[in-house]
Amino acid sequence: MEFGASMFFTDYSMTPAALGRALEERGFESVWAPEHSHIPLSRKSPWPGGGELPKRYYDCMDPFVCLTAAAMATTKLKLGTGVCLVNQRDPIQTAKLVASLDQISSGRFLFGIGVGWNQDEMENHGTAFDTRAKLTRERIEAMKEIWTKSKAEYHGEFVNFDPMMAWPKPVQKPHPPILVGGAFPQGARRAIRYGDGWIPIAGRAPLNEALDKFRHMAAEAGRDPASLPITAFGAAENRDEIRRFRDLGVARAVVSLDSDREDKILPILDRWAELIREG
Structure with missing residues (x-):
């Protein structure tokens, strides 16, 4: 089982480059950057975590910028969006972002995606809450066409473009892994269908x-x-839980870190490094 770490990168957190180096030095396999473009002050849908929405959700930086910085500071660490809100992004431009980051990192990108929970946020992007899942699927299908074909086209209900050319293509073939986030059973069904x-x-x-x-x-x-x-x-710093994950066949356990500086984060990573070494 591999280990990753996720952080909402902000202007008051550890930098992506510093965290990337710290993770690679301690035997972690991957770093993950979440995404929220903004947080509206209204709230039509509750935060799935329960309670008040943490401040870091309002403050997080763009994941592709953060992961590029981490890529430049490391050599082996994989770089994941955890998760990218595809239904709030243009698919043609996002396909170029994914392929560019995969090129710059020499094939280390993991494309974690989700349909999102914040209705107000996605409506600001022109996305209808009730059809967000189908929109996400069509945009992923369209991006696959762009990544794998010299002359790509896609015709769906929400995404539609005639034959076009777009480079670069990703290093990983046919494209970076598409890891679909979401609760059971809906998220599981989406992962099986196109992930x-x-x-x-x-x-x-x-x-x-x-x-x-x-x-x-x-x-x-x-x-x-x-x-x-x-x-x-959401892996806990617990030896028994880690072993349970391994017994369940989990391929990768990802710890969620607070948006803190090195003095708070490095001791946590040191403890995790010991757990990783113990196997």
Whole structure:
């Protein structure tokens, strides 16, 4: 099992370059940057984490900028969006961002995506809440066409363009892994339909039940469950839980770090490094 770390990068957090170097030095496999373009003051949909929305959601930097900085400071560390809100982004420009970052990092990008929860935020982008999942799927399908074909076109209900040319193409073939975030069963179904893996959030549902059902659903859909690795976000600093994740066949456990400076974060990473070494 691999280990990653996620942080809402802000102007008061550790920098992406500093965190990237610290993670690579301590044996972590990946760094993850979440995304919110902004947070409206109105709230039609509650935060899935419960309670008041933490300040870091209002303050986070663009994930592609942050991951580029981390890429330049490291050599092996993988770089993931955790998650990119595809239904709030133009698919043609996002396809270029993904391919460019994959090129700059020599094929280290992991494209974590989600449909989002903040209705007010996505409506500011012109996205209808009720059709956000279909819009996300069409934009991913369109991006796959752009990444894999010299003359790409796509015609859907929400995404529509005639034959066009766009470079660069990603280093990873056919494209960087598309890891679909979301709760069971909706997020699991989306991962099986058009993803290369699933990102559940540990603690929000019994993981063992969800993974058993996910693998059964994948097999029923004609997909090899082994081709859809699990990236579990929200891993606790607990040896028994880490071993439980491993026994459940989780491919990657990701710890969520607060948006703090080095003096707060490095001791946490040192403790995690010990857990990683212990296996």
